[in-house]
Amino acid sequence: xxxxxxxxxxxxxGDRHAVSLCIEQYSGLVWSLARRLLVNRSDAEEGxxxxxxxxxxxxxxxxxxxxxxxxxxxxxxxxxxIDRARKEQRQPPMEPLMEINQGLSLDGHxxxxxxxxxxxxxxxxxxMTPEQQxxxxxxxxxxxxxxxxxxxTELPLGTVKSHLRRGLNQIRERLGQVESRGKTKA
Amino acid sequence: xxxxxxxxxxxxxxxERALGQLSAEDEQRLIDELKAQGLLDTTEQTQAExxxxxxxxxxxxxxxxxxxxxxxxxxxxxxxxxxxxEQFFGSSKQAATTAPAKPSNVEEFDRARNQPKEPFAARYxxxxxxxxxxxxxxxxxVLTQLPETGPVALNPSESRLALIDQTNTEIVTWAPSxxxxxxxxxxxxxxxxxxxxxxxxxxxxxxxxxxxxxxxxWIVDPERDANPIDGGVxxxxxxxxxxxxxxxxxxxxxxxxAFAITREQPGGVVVxxxxxxxxATS
Numbered sequence: 001x002x003x004x005x006x007x008x009x010x011x012x013x014g015d016r017h018a019v020s021l022c023i024e025q026y027s028g029l030v031w032s033l034a035r036r037l038l039v040n041r042s043d044a045e046e047g048x049x050x051x052x053x054x055x056x057x058x059x060x061x062x063x064x065x066x067x068x069x070x071x072x073x074x075x076x077x078x079x080x081x082i083d084r085a086r087k088e089q090r091q092p093p094m095e096p097l098m099e100i101n102q103g104l105s106l107d108g109h110x111x112x113x114x115x116x117x118x119x120x121x122x123x124x125x126x127x128m129t130p131e132q133q134x135x136x137x138x139x140x141x142x143x144x145x146x147x148x149x150x151x152x153t154e155l156p157l158g159t160v161k162s163h164l165r166r167g168l169n170q171i172r173e174r175l176g177q178v179e180s181r182g183k184t185k186a
Numbered sequence: 187x188x189x190x191x192x193x194x195x196x197x198x199x200x201x202e203r204a205l206g207q208l209s210a211e212d213e214q215r216l217i218d219e220l221k222a223q224g225l226l227d228t229t230e231q232t233q234a235e236x237x238x239x240x241x242x243x244x245x246x247x248x249x250x251x252x253x254x255x256x257x258x259x260x261x262x263x264x265x266x267x268x269x270x271x272e273q274f275f276g277s278s279k280q281a282a283t284t285a286p287a288k289p290s291n292v293e294e295f296d297r298a299r300n301q302p303k304e305p306f307a308a309r310y311x312x313x314x315x316x317x318x319x320x321x322x323x324x325x326x327x328v329l330t331q332l333p334e335t336g337p338v339a340l341n342p343s344e345s346r347l348a349l350i351d352q353t354n355t356e357i358v359t360w361a362p363s364x365x366x367x368x369x370x371x372x373x374x375x376x377x378x379x380x381x382x383x384x385x386x387x388x389x390x391x392x393x394x395x396x397x398x399x400x401x402x403x404w405i406v407d408p409e410r411d412a413n414p415i416d417g418g419v420x421x422x423x424x425x426x427x428x429x430x431x432x433x434x435x436x437x438x439x440x441x442x443x444a445f446a447i448t449r450e451q452p453g454g455v456v457v458x459x460x461x462x463x464x465x466a467t468s
Contacts, residue, residue: 019275023268027267031263048267049267052267056271066238067238067241068242071245072241075234075237075240075241078244082206118242122246125246136243139205140240141243141244146202146207152423162194162198165197165198165201167243168236168240169197171239172238172239175235
């Protein structure tokens with residue numbers, strides 16, 4: 001099995017060893033996201049299980065030219081966990097859940113901090129205006145609604161939306177440009 | 187990127203959808219607009235790109251001023267993931283060359299996962315012994331209204347009320363603070379020593395900026411240690427309203443005498459130099 005492939009690519013090719021490595025590498029990250037997005041601990045545990053099943057299913061859809069593996073894992077996890085929250089007839093992960101106050105676990109942090117892509121995105125965000133950075137942080141990291149962001153920052157709702165659109169567009173463009181994806185070798 | 191023909195309004199709507207903010211009315215408006223402009227074919231790809239951007243931003247934020255959660259993954263969860271993978275991909279002896287990214291046994295796997303869940307007691311791993319386990323399970327079952335359809339999570343406010351209904355739960359109120367910015371803060375601490383669970387309720391607590399400082403709870407428990415127990419860090423991001431914060435005690439609490447809040451650097455500290463912003467004494 002070629003080792004210049006990412007774990008997800010290897011899983012898509014049927015590499016069973018990569019499945020175990022993927023669990024070891026990303027379970028901490030996914031657990032952190034589950035604790036941020038789902039209130040109940042046992043629900044979060046089942047949410048993590050759901051996410052990995054979804055990862056096995058979506059492995060073939062992963063395109064390393066579009067994003068790093070960690071970003072792909074976070075995207076699949078975020079989508080699946082929000083779906084789960086909705087199915088449980090709760091609000092999606094908006095403002096009240098901030099009070100749960102879960103951060104990213106050390107394992108989760110390690111899974112993404114070494115990514116060249118993450119470093120690039122951090123630099124990009126740092127190049128944005130403080131106001132735009134704040135809006136992006138409140139929306140993507142803390143999950144606040146547009147309205148809540150507008151109230152908190154005292155910015156017009158339209159400005160909040162345009163900051164988000166522009167910021168995410170910049171990130172989308174940068175994702176396509178990051179050449180080093182920090183492939184995982186095992 | 188293939189959305190160059192999409193106008194800002196459409197991108198706004200798709201961004202809102204990706205962030206879970208889109209109302210049903212706007213969802214319909216989005217679909218109608220996409221249809222009218224002949225862009226439905228590119229929607230899925232664009233949506234995926236936006237979601238990737240959100241995930242990338244989220245990861246970047248986590249590494250750049252995000253809070254580090256010291257709570258480890260539950261014991262046994264990783265084993266469950268390996269067991270799920272084993273079930274999903276079939277026998278470990280299966281050939282590894284022909285790509286079962288979506289294996290033939292997916293339907294069987296889904297059926298198996300959708301079976302009624304095993305008794306909660308069999309799944310729950312508690313650090314407590316004997317009666318404490320029974321008490322904990324009784325509480326969790328009340329909380330989650332199990333058993334056949336899976337847990338129904340409660341929000342912190344509901345969980346706090348459920349905890350108040352349990353035996354051995356104590357409620358202590360915050361004393362008026364001597365610090366001007368906090369002297370109008372009110373609320374209480376709900377703590378159940380048997381279950382080792384509790385909640386802070388704070389009304390009118392000033393908001394903090396998590397990138398600069400965070401609040402940290404301390405549990406004064408001389409039976410346990412001369413130093414207070416770290417009860418976890420938390421943020422109040424919208425001041426002048428009620429917030430409910432789950433207590434995250436890093437050690438087992440034996441006999442709490444008081445609860446106190448300090449403001450510390452992001453992520454909290456091991457030993458605080460104060461000052462005590464709020465105090466509630468048992």
